[in-house]
Amino acid sequence: MPPRRVVTGRSQEPRQRFAEELRLLRTGSGASLRQLGERLGWDWSLFGKMEKGETLGGPEVVQALDQHYGTSGMLLVLWELARGDKTQFRERYRRYMTLEAExxxxxxxxxxxxxxxxxxxxxxxxxxxxxxxxxxxxxxxxxxxxGRQELLEGDGAxxxxxxxxxxxxxxxxxxxxxxxxxxxxxxxxxxxxxxxxxxxxxxxxxxxxxxxxxxxxxxxxxxxxxxxxxxxxxxxxxxxxxxxxxxxxxxxxxxxxxxxxxxxxxxxxxxxxxxxxxxx
The missing domain is CATH 3.30.870 (Endonuclease; Chain A)
Structure with a gap:
């Protein structure tokens, strides 16, 4: 039996898939790395390294990206899988971060x-x-x-x-x-x-x-x-x-x-x- 074909054509290796999704979401939004950095308050080079798979970033960065793209926690799930350590970022804290944003x-x-x-x-x-x-x-x-401190800034803070x-x-x-x-x-x-x-x-x-x-x-x-x-x-x-x-x-x-x-x-x-x- 031939190997199962991946319908989406996207990588099934967790770290590469995470980087790929980040890149696709940004380019799909029409934003440059520098513009993304300005909007979220982080050095744009961090996002560049994440999209190349050179670093995974931290949970707070990924949460901010999830909120920015409206991906409802998908990036946090991919980040956790890419780390290969599910105990590192437990479900309850991931849920807390989502609730905090709301x-x-x-x-x-x-x-x-x-x-x-x-x-x-x-x-x-x-x-x-x-x-x-x-x-x-x-x-x-x-x-x-x-970057997380942006939660307290702006008219709707x-x-x-x-x-x-x-x-x-x-x-x-x-x-x-x-x-x-x-x-x-x-x-x-x-x-x-x-x-x-x-x-x-x-x-x-x-x-x-x-x-x-x-x-x-x-x-x-x-x-x-x-x-x-x-x-x-x-x-x-x-x-x-x-x-x-x-x-x-x-x-x-x-x-x-x-x-x-x-x-x-x-x-x-x-x-x-x-x-x-x-x-x-």
Whole structure:
């Protein structure tokens, strides 16, 4: 029996198929690599390397492409297959990213690390490097994280409220200049109309989210989903009773936090404590 013919004529090797689909989608849209980079906020050369199969990029980059082309998660599936490691990017996180893009408002609590949506390049780079990411992959992951911040930009950007534990603000970077830039960025971001920043001082004591970094997404249909995470894994929570328990804990933490105005003053005081000269 002759081998089965591939009707589409497209590659059946996962990595090559992923690159091929990226190239076909872009050329079909009539955009150049440079135009695609400008529209999505990433260096256009990254997309060129992805289309050549030289790199796969990170999940946040692929999610942005899925949203841009309206491919409903197809590229994320191909990306996962191309990696050959299905545990690396689990279904629940893929679903969370899809839900995040659709959310009409977001709430967050940070235990020890600032949220990716508010990280500067220097902060993201040092944090990811501490996790063992190096070389080209580090550069790609930093760009992916910064590109994701487009979610909070534009006229249709959803409101975002975050409560930052004082511990997250006390974990300074080794690069003092980068740390100053991060604190200054937080203080400036607090002025944005769709962004509310609270600081939970250490004096607040123990609370219901003491070891839980959590996101809440309010969906267009009125329901709320949650996503809890630590350094090693995350869990999407959609069961109503569990989401409500997490929300009650979040509301209690917000009652303990400083007001937005006092929180911005807190960040500015921390900024004053950082030496202006990075060598000091």
């Amino acid at each position: 959310a009409v408002s977001l709430w967050h609590f940070a235990v020890s690390v600032l949220p990716g949506l508010l990280q500067t390049r220097g902060y993201a780079r040092e944090l990811l490097a501490a996790g063992g990411i190096t070389g080209d992959e580090l550069t790609q992951q930093v760009e992916a994280r910064l 959803p409101p975002f409220r975050t409560i930052l534990s004082e511990a997250a603000l006390r974990m300074a970077l080794s690069d003092k200049r980068a740390w100053r830039e991060q604190l200054a960025y937080l203080a400036e971001s607090a002025k944005r109309p769709n962004l509310t920043i609270h600081v939970l001082p250490e004096s607040a004591g123990p609370h219901g989210l003491v070891s839980t970094d959590v996101w809440f997404l309010r969906m267009p249909d009125g329901r709320t989903v949650a996503y809890t995470e630590n350094a090693y894994q995350g869990e999407l929570v959609e069961e109503n009773a569990t989401v409500e328990r997490l929300q009650r804990a979040y509301d209690a933490v917000r009652d303990l936090a400083l007001s937005p105005a006092e929180s911005r003053k807190f960040v500015l005081r921390l900024l004053e404590e950082v030496p202006c000269d990075p060598s000091t």
